[in-house]
Amino acid sequence: MKTSNAVEVRNLTKTFNNNIVVNNVSFDVKKGEVFGLLGPNGAGKTTTLRMMTTLLKADSGSVKIFGHDTRKEGRLSRSMFGLTGQYASVDEDISSRENLMIFSRLNGLSRTDSKKRTVELLEEFSLVDSADKxxxxxxxxxRRRLDLAVSLITRPKLIFLDEPTTGLDPRTRSQMWETVRNLVANGSTVVLTTQYLDEADQLADRVAVIDHGKLVKIGTPSELKEQVGGTNLNFTVNKLDQVNTAVKLAKEQTGTLVNLTNQQINVKLAKIDQLTPLLVDLKKSKISISNLTVQEPSLDDVFMKLTVGKN
Structure with missing residues (x-):
């Protein structure tokens, strides 16, 4: 069964104790992309992922993995993906080498192939020096790297990562990001849940923002930022007698409200294309400016606009 999507989610709904945790959520994950489920704690993103990976039964709706319905073809669907949760599923009393050997055997590899795959994964995840500790x-x-290694034993083309960097220091988070990029570069599709806006911005090709169980927006990070709108332009007018003229030019070029603090001008550009004409007009009028900064909207801005105050 051929499909251009790795995952197809349709109308997923889940209720706990009369509380709708996931409310009629639908989206597709394209092959070869990093797809982020972004939302605050309790938004429903982990519950959505658990239903996608058959760990939790949906009240209604469906999930297809590479075209295969997870309800009707559960075993086949599960064989097509790897899952790394927020907490390691490995045995802490034995070594990483032993853990990888055990999980390789559980995944059906022969003893010889298990040894080979264990060595490959220890090297890939920089665990060779501590392999027998x-x-x-x-x-x-x-531990997080080992848990990810375990989920990749069978080289799945689809990998689910549930908040893979929660609690990690910045350096280790950066290493995990690089690992995710390498997985995609080698042909994998990645679905990750995260509450870290910078993580979604760094890794995700597309992001679905979930809040109070509902899918409130979906798109690339750039598209979401554009929808929030408003590139912030700040500059200082060096001569006091030129401030009023500069404000007038900024209003004419942008058609938006211009904020003035002493000689500092702040204006929100609807499109970045408005910047060059404004700078040209300022130069033609011989207005001297300094401290020019241009700040694009961030996923923080997107997140705040889409989720704050929603009921």
Whole structure:
């Protein structure tokens, strides 16, 4: 069954104790992309992922993995993806090498193939030097890398990552980001949940913003930022007697409200294309400016606009 999508989610709904946790959520994940489920704690993103990976039964709706319905073809669907949760599923009393060997055997690999795959994964995730140490002595980042390695034993084309960098230090987070990029570069599709806006911005080709169980927006990070709108332009007018003229030119070029603080001008551009004509007009009028900064909207702005105050 051929499909251009790795995952197709239709009308997923889940209720706990009369509380709708996931409310009629639908989206597609394209092959070869990093798809982010972004939302605050309790938004429903992890519940959505658990239903997608058959760990939780939906009240209604459907999920297809590479065209296969997870309800009707559960075993086949599960064989097509790897899952790394927020907490390691590995045994802390034994080494990373032993863990990888055990999970390789559980995944049906022969003893010889299990040894080979274990060595490959230890090298890929920089765990060779600590391969024979008990996991109880591992850092959080090392445990997370091992858990991801376990989920990749069978080289799945689809990988679900549930908040993969929660609790990690900035350096280890950056290493995990690089690992995700490498997975995609080698042909994998990645679905990740995160509450970190910078993570979604750095990694995701597309982002679905979930709040109070509902899908409130979906698009590329750039598209979401454009929808929020408003590139912030700030500059200082060096001569006091030129301030009023500069404000007038800014209003004429942008058609928006211009904020003035002493000689500092702030204006929100609807489109970045408005910047050059304004600078040309200022130059023609011989208005001297300094401290020019242009700040694009961030996913923080998107997140705040889409989720704050929603009921």
């Amino acid at each position: 008990a996991l109880k002595n591992f850092s959080g980042g090392m």
